Amino acid sequence: MKIRVDPDKCQGHARCYGLAPEIFDVDDYGQASVIVDEVPPELEEKARLAVANCPEYAIEIVSD
Numbered sequence: 001m002k003i004r005v006d007p008d009k010c011q012g013h014a015r016c017y018g019l020a021p022e023i024f025d026v027d028d029y030g031q032a033s034v035i036v037d038e039v040p041p042e043l044e045e046k047a048r049l050a051v052a053n054c055p056e057y058a059i060e061i062v063s064d
């Protein structure tokens, strides 16, 4: 599974980082980024949770 954060939509609530710090990082401005190339199978559920919980719909599943 691959996911990405759309930097134009991300408003820096850091909810993704709070839910899954193994997958996301947030910079000093609150902008989130994905820190893994592929989401490992054991983290896919967390990734989907983050997608569902981003208030800006900024996290996209690129490939399942």
Ligand code: SF4
Residues within 6 Å of the ligand: 005, 009, 010, 011, 012, 013, 014, 015, 016, 017, 026, 030, 031, 032, 053, 054, 055, 056, 057, 058, 059
């Ligand atoms: S939850 Fe969404 S808007 Fe908030 S930092 Fe993560 S990607 Fe950005």
